[in-house]
Amino acid sequence: MKRRREPWPHDLQVLALVWLAGIPGVVASLALVWTGDFSSKVRWTLTTLVVGVFLGVGLLVRERVTRPLHALANLLAALREGDYSTRGRGARAGDALGEVLLEVNALGDTLREQRLGALEAGALLEQVMEEIDVGVLAFDAAGTLRLVNRAGEKLLGQSRSQLMGKGAGALGLADLLEGPAPRRLSRTFAEEGGPYELRRGGFRQGGLPHHLVVLADLRLALREQEREAWRRLVRVLSHEINNSLSPIQSIAESLRDLLMQEPRPSDWEDDAKSGLGIVARRSEALARFMSAYARLARLPPPVLAGVEVDGWVRRVAALETRRPVEVRAGPALVVRGDSDQLEQMLINLVRNAVDAVLTESQASQVWVSWAVLSPGAVEVWVEDEGAGLADTGNLFVPFFTTKPQGSGIGLALCRQIAEAHGGTLRLENRPEGRGCRARLKLPLEGHNATASPG
Numbered sequence: 001m002k003r004r005r006e007p008w009p010h011d012l013q014v015l016a017l018v019w020l021a022g023i024p025g026v027v028a029s030l031a032l033v034w035t036g037d038f039s040s041k042v043r044w045t046l047t048t049l050v051v052g053v054f055l056g057v058g059l060l061v062r063e064r065v066t067r068p069l070h071a072l073a074n075l076l077a078a079l080r081e082g083d084y085s086t087r088g089r090g091a092r093a094g095d096a097l098g099e100v101l102l103e104v105n106a107l108g109d110t111l112r113e114q115r116l117g118a119l120e121a122g123a124l125l126e127q128v129m130e131e132i133d134v135g136v137l138a139f140d141a142a143g144t145l146r147l148v149n150r151a152g153e154k155l156l157g158q159s160r161s162q163l164m165g166k167g168a169g170a171l172g173l174a175d176l177l178e179g180p181a182p183r184r185l186s187r188t189f190a191e192e193g194g195p196y197e198l199r200r201g202g203f204r205q206g207g208l209p210h211h212l213v214v215l216a217d218l219r220l221a222l223r224e225q226e227r228e229a230w231r232r233l234v235r236v237l238s239h240e241i242n243n244s245l246s247p248i249q250s251i252a253e254s255l256r257d258l259l260m261q262e263p264r265p266s267d268w269e270d271d272a273k274s275g276l277g278i279v280a281r282r283s284e285a286l287a288r289f290m291s292a293y294a295r296l297a298r299l300p301p302p303v304l305a306g307v308e309v310d311g312w313v314r315r316v317a318a319l320e321t322r323r324p325v326e327v328r329a330g331p332a333l334v335v336r337g338d339s340d341q342l343e344q345m346l347i348n349l350v351r352n353a354v355d356a357v358l359t360e361s362q363a364s365q366v367w368v369s370w371a372v373l374s375p376g377a378v379e380v381w382v383e384d385e386g387a388g389l390a391d392t393g394n395l396f397v398p399f400f401t402t403k404p405q406g407s408g409i410g411l412a413l414c415r416q417i418a419e420a421h422g423g424t425l426r427l428e429n430r431p432e433g434r435g436c437r438a439r440l441k442l443p444l445e446g447h448n449a450t451a452s453p454g
Helices: 010-035 040-080 096-131 150-156 219-260 268-297 309-319 339-358 410-420
Strands: 135-140 145-148 183-185 196-205 208-217 305-308 325-328 334-337 366-374 377-384 424-429 436-443
Touching (some): 040 096, 096 150, 135 150, 150 208, 219 268, 305 309, 309 325, 309 334, 309 339, 309 366, 334 339, 334 436, 339 436
Antiparallel strands (some): 183 196, 305 334, 377 436
16 A cells, blocks of 8 residues: 655745745856856855855745744644733734734634633622522533532532532432433432422533533422412401301390390390391301312312313303303314313303403403414413403402302312313403403313323
8 A cells, every 4th residue: 555645844845945946047047157257266156155045045935934834823822722812923904924913813802802701601600509599410421420509518418529529329319310300309318408399401511411400499489388378368268257257156146135135025036037047148158168168179180181172162152141152263173181170160261251241231242262372282262341350469369259159269260270281371451452351271182281180
């Protein structure tokens, strides 16, 4: 196999080209010297001079060409090493080499600014990671811990020097790199807490893949939500129970006083019957209230199957007899849900809409429509031309109601059903005019949606 010849170095190529270009002139000069009428001494002197100038010019040209290239190589080496303070001399416009040096100097300025920006961003990111109260861990492809913040140290109960360089298995954290994410963890760490929310992502450092694990302690947030839920529930329960117990107590005291009178009034039996009737009605109302609470608390998990949106909406609209409900048909779609629960939810929404227009003129309408406004989901709108929403803060508070005979669980139950189907429910005033709009969003069949148990 024939070996490939290596090319000459650039400086030797320049020198060879200069000498090749000068050979014809040198030969002509020497020919004139040696064919002319000169003495031997003059001939050798001129020959030495011509040859010396010839060689010297070649070496000088090589130096003039290679020196700037060496200087440029040094500049680029300095930039590669991260030294952005070095500058090339002779940078000027209008000169080929000067313009190259101008660009190299500009590149150095740009790299210095980018490096400063990266350092500042890195310092900011490091400061943020140290101050946030969620544990941040980074593992390389082999599962070795490469980064941990202060919250992670506290969570694992070890210092950074003890943690860094250890494998996830040795630290008891192998489960953090496996399974779905995000998800909730109920496991314990060195620091007492939990439950935790696990989020996991990937990034590359030095061209190699890494795993970023974020652990957020949900305890404080959940406890605050729990306290707020209890406060609202106790406030509503106290209101409803007192509404029933106060008249019962008053009637009972009146009946006791009546029975203790001697002689009793002639109509005492009528008064006793009336009072006991009030006690019975208020007791029945309190029993209905507690039954409604039990119904809300024991909503069964949905039994999922395909439900055609058009048929579902039209069945519910046909059940309302107090006021016509218009169906403004959308595309033919199928959602995955529990037919009975979806019908119960839509019945409540339509009933609320009809209640809102009963006190309005006969021209006030109620209609139901649907459309695909985001990929993989359908939005069902129940709209009315009633008075609209005055208080949106308590709409979904269980047992809160503005209706004289309302139980206060309708909207709370509707939202619970929607969320159990992986959807959402919102109420808002119609921006186009008078009235309210209920926006029910549900995933379409064939798209991933996790239905949580009721």
